[in-house]
Structures are given as structure tokens and as C-alpha cells.
Amino acid sequence: MKPTLLIANAICKQFGGVKALSDVSLTIRQGEIYGLIGPNGAGKTTFFNVLTGLYHPNGGELLFEGHKLQASAPHLAAQSGIARTFQNIRLFGNMTALENVMVGRHVRTHAGVVGAVLRDRKTRREEAGIHRVAEELLHYVGVADRAHDLARHLSYGDQRRLEIARALATEPKLLALDEPAAGMNASETAELRVLIEGIRNDGITVLLIEHDVKLVMGLCDRVAVLDYGVKICEDVPAVVQKNPKVIEAYLGGSVA
Amino acid sequence: MTLTFDSFRQNKSAAIVAAVGIGLVLAVFPFLVGSTLGNSWLRILDFALLYIMLALGLNIVVGFAGLLDMGYIAFYAVGAYLYALLASPHFGLHVPVWIIIPAGAVLAGVAGALLGAPTLRLRGDYLAIVTLGFGEIVRIFMNNLNAPVNITNGPQGISSIDPISLGGITLAKPLTVMGITIPSLHAYYYLFLALALLIVFVSIRLQDSRIGRAWVAIREDEIAAKACGINTRNIKLLAFTMGASFGGVAGCLFAGFQGFVSPESFNLMESVMVLCMVVLGGMGHIPGVILGGIMLTVLPEFFRHSAGPVQQAIFGKILLDPEALRMLLFGLALVLVMLYRPAGLWPSTIRRREFKGESTDVLKEGE
Numbered sequence: 001m002k003p004t005l006l007i008a009n010a011i012c013k014q015f016g017g018v019k020a021l022s023d024v025s026l027t028i029r030q031g032e033i034y035g036l037i038g039p040n041g042a043g044k045t046t047f048f049n050v051l052t053g054l055y056h057p058n059g060g061e062l063l064f065e066g067h068k069l070q071a072s073a074p075h076l077a078a079q080s081g082i083a084r085t086f087q088n089i090r091l092f093g094n095m096t097a098l099e100n101v102m103v104g105r106h107v108r109t110h111a112g113v114v115g116a117v118l119r120d121r122k123t124r125r126e127e128a129g130i131h132r133v134a135e136e137l138l139h140y141v142g143v144a145d146r147a148h149d150l151a152r153h154l155s156y157g158d159q160r161r162l163e164i165a166r167a168l169a170t171e172p173k174l175l176a177l178d179e180p181a182a183g184m185n186a187s188e189t190a191e192l193r194v195l196i197e198g199i200r201n202d203g204i205t206v207l208l209i210e211h212d213v214k215l216v217m218g219l220c221d222r223v224a225v226l227d228y229g230v231k232i233c234e235d236v237p238a239v240v241q242k243n244p245k246v247i248e249a250y251l252g253g254s255v256a
Numbered sequence: 257m258t259l260t261f262d263s264f265r266q267n268k269s270a271a272i273v274a275a276v277g278i279g280l281v282l283a284v285f286p287f288l289v290g291s292t293l294g295n296s297w298l299r300i301l302d303f304a305l306l307y308i309m310l311a312l313g314l315n316i317v318v319g320f321a322g323l324l325d326m327g328y329i330a331f332y333a334v335g336a337y338l339y340a341l342l343a344s345p346h347f348g349l350h351v352p353v354w355i356i357i358p359a360g361a362v363l364a365g366v367a368g369a370l371l372g373a374p375t376l377r378l379r380g381d382y383l384a385i386v387t388l389g390f391g392e393i394v395r396i397f398m399n400n401l402n403a404p405v406n407i408t409n410g411p412q413g414i415s416s417i418d419p420i421s422l423g424g425i426t427l428a429k430p431l432t433v434m435g436i437t438i439p440s441l442h443a444y445y446y447l448f449l450a451l452a453l454l455i456v457f458v459s460i461r462l463q464d465s466r467i468g469r470a471w472v473a474i475r476e477d478e479i480a481a482k483a484c485g486i487n488t489r490n491i492k493l494l495a496f497t498m499g500a501s502f503g504g505v506a507g508c509l510f511a512g513f514q515g516f517v518s519p520e521s522f523n524l525m526e527s528v529m530v531l532c533m534v535v536l537g538g539m540g541h542i543p544g545v546i547l548g549g550i551m552l553t554v555l556p557e558f559f560r561h562s563a564g565p566v567q568q569a570i571f572g573k574i575l576l577d578p579e580a581l582r583m584l585l586f587g588l589a590l591v592l593v594m595l596y597r598p599a600g601l602w603p604s605t606i607r608r609r610e611f612k613g614e615s616t617d618v619l620k621e622g623e
């Protein structure tokens with residue numbers, strides 16, 4: 001069996017009286033594509049936000065490569081190798097596509113104020129590296145021809161891809177994608193699928209929230225299902241599909 | 257990327273010719289102004305350079321990092337008071353200027369970080385209100401730190417401040433260099449110009465760097481910036497610190513130039529003025545901010561000088577007090593600029609597109 005990358009141990013998150021996540025535990029192994037599904041409001045995005053340090057959990061802990069992740073420290077999560085995209089695309093709209101990806105390199109580079117002002121050889125080399133990697137990533141996701149356009153002027157599908165490029169620029173070990181196929185047509189979704197498989201083949205583990213059941217079932221190695229903040233099932237897609245609890249969660253009521 | 261000098265990068269010789277040309281104009285400019293418009297305009301020119309430094313400092317906080325700071329003049333005050341306390345008969349200290357100016361930059365930078373730290377979670381209107389309060393706190397401190405121990409001499413301010421002197425040569429008296437006599441106001445002009453150019457240089461370098469991109473990323477979307485691994489707390493504090501240190505340098509120069517500081521010079525109106533320079537010039541665009549600094553220093557003075565004579569010529573007598581009228585006209589000018597050039601007088605190409613790209617935008621762009 002492949003080594004474990006991430007262990008979520010009894011994660012709880014409450015908003016006032018609402019339990020968005022109750023004792024959610026899951027294990028993600030290196031190199032797999034792991035799907036996280038569930039009806040609207042099941043707590044999928046909340047889990048993402050806890051994982052990437054945007055929310056402080058009320059209980060539980062996250063172990064990434066065996067080390068405990070510090071809660072509510074998004075920049076540390078990125079540094080340890082967790083990158084994400086957002087359900088409602090969050091690009092830096094008034095920066096060019098290239099600059100967006102260059103920002104993603106921030107966490108893997110070091111130049112400070114002194115380096116920026118003096119622009120010594122080390123800084124120049126680092127800056128050239130940032131530029132090169134950013135251009136390569138734009139090619140990789142297929143928006144290189146829009147490199148110098150403002151991110152907000154890109155088409156919806158290109159914005160989704162650009163956000164993935166920006167996340168990849170942080171050199172993640174785990175890439176968390178929050179509904180990447182939302183609003184995409186069939187051919188765009190097919191392209192996205194190729195992209196995600198390519199990312200996995202490059203050795204990056206993918207955590208995927210998605211509503212497109214066909215995409216999830218076809219792409220994921222394993223799937224966890226959340227319902228009202230509780231994990232009701234975790235298994236390979238074929239088993240999950242037949243799980244009565246899952247069917248109930250999706251269709252409502254009991255299936256006699 | 258947003259620099260207008262970009263086209264020069266391909267053409268080195270054109271860049272050199274342009275630089276030499278601009279350098280010559282800047283070098284002879286004070287003589288031109290002094291001989292045609294007189295010394296009062298020369299003083300205005302010196303002040304314009306100080307305001308350019310302030311505007312460039314605030315541009316880092318507001319223009320790059322998008323943090324609306326309404327109390328920026330506090331850092332100008334910190335620099336000015338540091339100079340006044342260390343180089344005046346008030347404490348009997350006469351520390352040389354090459355120590356005070358770096359110390360002023362550092363102290364103002366520290367003040368920037370201290371004032372920035374409690375505001376890190378705030379944005380927009382809320383941040384504006386808190387920084388506005390901080391700006392006033394600093395002024396009121398200066399106003400009241402004369403009892404029980406007299407530190408700032410309270411509302412009377414500190415006078416007889418040493419003029420700036422470099423290597424034993426004071427700038428307060430005319431200098432003779434190689435047979436050319438340089439009057440005091442000219443000498444200050446060259447010193448201020450040199451420091452303003454240094455600040456422009458630092459601003460440009462910062463803008464086009466890893467740090468500059470992180471600032472803009474925070475301005476654009478703080479959550480996404482965090483997710484990209486930017487330590488937004490540190491990077492925001494860095495913006496406050498860098499911006500404040502520019503203000504501190506300008507404050508030191510102001511104290512040495514003016515020879516007198518009092519809390520009155522650092523009121524809210526001054527903060528608003530510097531903010532206007534940044535916004536009207538073109539937020540985040542260095543040439544635009546410089547233009548804003550010049551315009552907003554020169555325009556009120558122009559109205560002051562012209563409001564009287566123009567009325568005299570039209571009506572044969574002065575109907576309205578020029579002093580009152582100049583602010584009225586100035587306000588009108590601000591409204592017109594914002595209506596016809598909402599992105600600022602000289603916005604970056606990207607920001608211009610930003611305003612034009614809006615299909616819902618009903619505002620005209622006076623291109």
C-alpha cells in the first residue's frame with residue numbers, strides 16, 4: 001500500500017450552534033486522487049478551509065507527512081505543501097495571468113527588501129527562476145497565450161486553469177481542488193480531467209471536491225462522502241456508489 | 257511591468273539620452289524658477305519634493321498593499337520631531353544630519369510597524385478610521401508632551417532647529433562651488449531631489465519584486481494571498497514600515513529646512529492631502545503619484561497667487577478673500593479630476609484598462 005500523506009483525525013468545526021464538521025477522520029495516501037463528495041452544505045468546503053488553515057478547528061488534528069499542521073496558519077500549510085483552489089475562483093484580478101502564477105512562487109522564494117532594492121545576482125537569478133517556472137506552468141495548464149492579460153479578463157475555464165497553475169506554483173504535495181468543474185461544459189470537463197490526471201502522474205496527490213458524479217467516479221481512486229458534517233462512507237468509487245447511506249443522503253428519505 | 261519606462265528597456269541609448277535630458281532640466285530648474293518666479297516659488301518647489309517623498313511612501317501602503325491609511329502624516333511628524341529634538345538648542349543636542357536621517361527612517365519605520373500591528377485584521381473603512389485615530393494620537397502627544405517633563409515643548413513647538421549641514425557646510429547660507437554661487441533654497445532643492453530620486457528608485461525596485469507582487473496580491477484578494485503561502489501579517493507590516501520610513505526621511509528634511517516644528521504642521525488635513533496626491537495621481541503608479549505630489553503642492557499655491565490679481569483684473573476690486581477662494585477652487589479641481597479621470601491623472605496602463613474594461617462604467621475617461 002502507498003504511504004500515507006495526510007491524516008485528518010476527528011476534525012470538528014462549529015459555527016455557533018451549527019456543527020459543520022463532527023469528528024471527520026480521513027486518510028489520504030500519496031499519489032492518489034481522493035474525492036470528497038456530499039450534498040450542498042455537507043461541510044466539504046469547511047473541511048478544505050480547516051485543512052488549508054483558513055478556519056480554526058474546534059477539535060481534532062491534521063497530520064501531514066507525519067507532522068502536525070499548525071491550525072489557522074494558511075501560509076504554513078502552503079509551505080508544508082498543501083495548495084488549493086477556491087469554489088468561487090479567487091484570482092488576483094488586476095494582475096496579469098503570469099503575475100498570478102508568479103505570486104504562487106512566493107512561498108518557495110526568499111528575496112526580501114534588501115534583495116529587491118539592490119537586485120544582486122542571487123535575487124536576479126531567483127527572479128528569473130520565478131519567471132521561467134510561471135511561464136512553464138501557464139503552458140502546462142494551457143493558458144500561455146493569455147500570459148499578459150489581466151486575470152479578470154480571462155474566460156471562465158481559463159480562470160479555473162490559471163488558479164490551478166497558481167496553486168501548482170507553490171510546489172504542493174497535496175493539491176486541493178474545490179469544485180474545479182463547476183460551470184464547465186462537457187468538453188471543458190474532459191480537458192480538466194486530463195489535466196488532473198497529468199498532475200497526479202507528476203506525483204502530486206489530489207484532493208477533489210466535485211459535484212459532477214461522473215467525473216468523481218471516473219477519476220478518483222477513493223471517495224469519502226460527507227453528510228451534515230459527518231463522514232458516512234469512505235471507499236473506492238464502485239463501493240461508495242452502492243452504499244445505501246450515500247444513496248439516502250443524495251436522494252433523501254430511506255430507500256426501502 | 258507597469259512602468260512607463262518599459263519601452264526604454266529595449267532601447268538603451270534612448271534611455272540614456274532621456275535620462276541626461278531629464279537630469280539637465282532638473283539641474284537648471286531651480287535657477288529657472290528662481291529667476292522668473294522668485295524665491296517663494298522656489299520654496300514651493302522644495303516643498304513639492306518633500307510631498308513627493310511622502311506620497312511615494314503612502315503609495316506603498318495604499319497603492320500597492322491596498323491598506324487605506326488616513327494617519328500617514330504621523331510618520332512625517334516622527335521624523336520631524338526626531339530631527340528637532342536631536343539638532344536644536346531645546347536639548348542642546350546637535351547630532352549630525354547623516355545620523356539623524358537614517359535614524360528618522362528607522363524610528364518612523366518602527367512607529368509604522370507599531371501602528372500597523374493592531375490594525376492587521378482590519379480593511380477598508382475600518383482601517384481608515386483606526387489609522388485616522390492613530391494620526392491624531394501622535395499629533396496630540398506632540399501637543400501635550402511638555403508636562404510634567406518638557407519633551408516636545410507642546411503647542412509652541414521647537415524653534416531654532418539647526419539647518420541641514422553636510423560635511424560641515426551648512427545649507428542655510430549660499431554656497432560657492434567652483435565659482436558658482438548656489439543660494440540656500442537651491443542647495444536644499446538638490447538635497448531633496450537626491451533623496452526623492454533615491455525613494456523613487458527604491459519604490460520602483462520594490463514594485464517589481466517578490467515583495468511588491470505580494471503587496472498587490474494582498475490588495476487584490478487577501479484570502480487567496482494567504483492560500484498562496486504569503487504571510488500576510490508580515491508582508492502588511494513590511495508595507496507599513498517601508499511607507500513610514502519614507503515619511504520619516506521627509507520629516508527630518510522638513511524640520512531642517514523649516515527650522516521650526518509644531519504639532520499644527522501634522523494635522524488631519526495634511527494626511528488627507530497626501531492621500532489625495534496618491535489617489536489623484538494614480539494609485540500604485542509611481543510616475544502618477546509623483547505628478548499628484550507636484551500638482552497638489554503647486555495648485556493651491558497657484559490659486560493663492562492668482563485669485564487676487566484675476567479678481568482685480570475682472571472686477572476691478574477683490575471680492576473674495578484669495579485665501580478662502582483657493583481652497584474652493586482646489587476642491588473643484590479635485591472633483592473634476594475624479595469625474596473625468598477616475599483612475600487618476602496618470603494611471604498605470606493596467607489600471608486604465610481596469611476602469612475601461614467595465615461595461616457598466618458610465619464614467620468618461622478624458623483620454
